Amino acid sequence: MSKEMTHKPIEILLVEDNPGDVRLTQEALKEGKVLNQMDIASDGVDALAYLRRTGSHIHATRPDLILLDLNLPKKNGREVLAEIKSDASLKRIPVVVLTTSSAEQDILESYDLHANAFITKPVDLIQFMNIIKSIEDFWLTVVTLPPEGAE
Numbered sequence: 001m002s003k004e005m006t007h008k009p010i011e012i013l014l015v016e017d018n019p020g021d022v023r024l025t026q027e028a029l030k031e032g033k034v035l036n037q038m039d040i041a042s043d044g045v046d047a048l049a050y051l052r053r054t055g056s057h058i059h060a061t062r063p064d065l066i067l068l069d070l071n072l073p074k075k076n077g078r079e080v081l082a083e084i085k086s087d088a089s090l091k092r093i094p095v096v097v098l099t100t101s102s103a104e105q106d107i108l109e110s111y112d113l114h115a116n117a118f119i120t121k122p123v124d125l126i127q128f129m130n131i132i133k134s135i136e137d138f139w140l141t142v143v144t145l146p147p148e149g150a151e
Contacts, residue, residue, distance in 0.1 A: 009037040010140050013063035015047040015080065016040065016098075017072050021121065021128075025067065028132035034140040037061070044075025048083055051090055063093060064145045067135070068115075070099040070106060078109060085114040092146040096135060 012029070016022050022040055029036055039060070041047035047068075050057040066084070070077035077097065084090045094116040099106065102120040110118045119135070122128050139145075 009035040010065065010145075011061050011063045012036055012038040013047065013050060013066045014038055014040050015042075015044070015066065015068045015072065015077065017042045017069065021069075024125070024128055025132050028129045029136060032133060032136045032140070034136055036136075036140065039063070043073045044077065044080040046074075047072075047080050048075065051084065051087075051093075062148050064148075065139050066093055066095045067098045068095050070097060070101055070110070078113060081110065081113045081115055094139065094143070094145065096139065098131075098135075 014022060014025055016025070022042075026038060029038060039050065041050050046057075047066075049055045050060045051063075051066075053060050068077050068081060072080070077099065081095055081097070084093065084095060091114070095114075096117045096119060097110045097115045098119050098121060100121050100123075101107075107118050119131060122131060
């Protein structure tokens with residue numbers, strides 16, 4: 001049964017240290033057509049604690065989708081992505097790299113680490129909002145996400 005049919009919100013983990021990008025992403029998804037719940041991790045260490053439900057995240061909800069910045073404090077996005085995709089209990093969660101980088105090396109490395117998509121954040125506000133809405137349109141309405149607990 002799809003998430004829309006059960007009226008259960010799609011769970012999103014946004015791993016982003018820029019408060020402006022967090023706010024824009026929240027606004028774009030709030031205006032969207034799919035019921036969603038977004039949690040924020042502002043660094044790589046916090047993101048992994050959230051995903052592993054440790055520390056203050058003991059009651060964290062397993063996300064259906066992760067939006068991951070590459071340039072993070074404490075543990076960068078590449079390290080986070082590598083840990084997610086090497087963990088049997090997390091590897092099926094789709095990870096969309098959403099970063100300011102358009103460097104070929106970052107793109108190749110992200111896909112080598114099994115990112116599900118790589119998107120370069122536009123600097124223009126309207127384009128940024130359109131990108132987030134495109135992510136919602138594709139990942140939250142078109143794609144069938146893996147069920148929780150599937151290992």
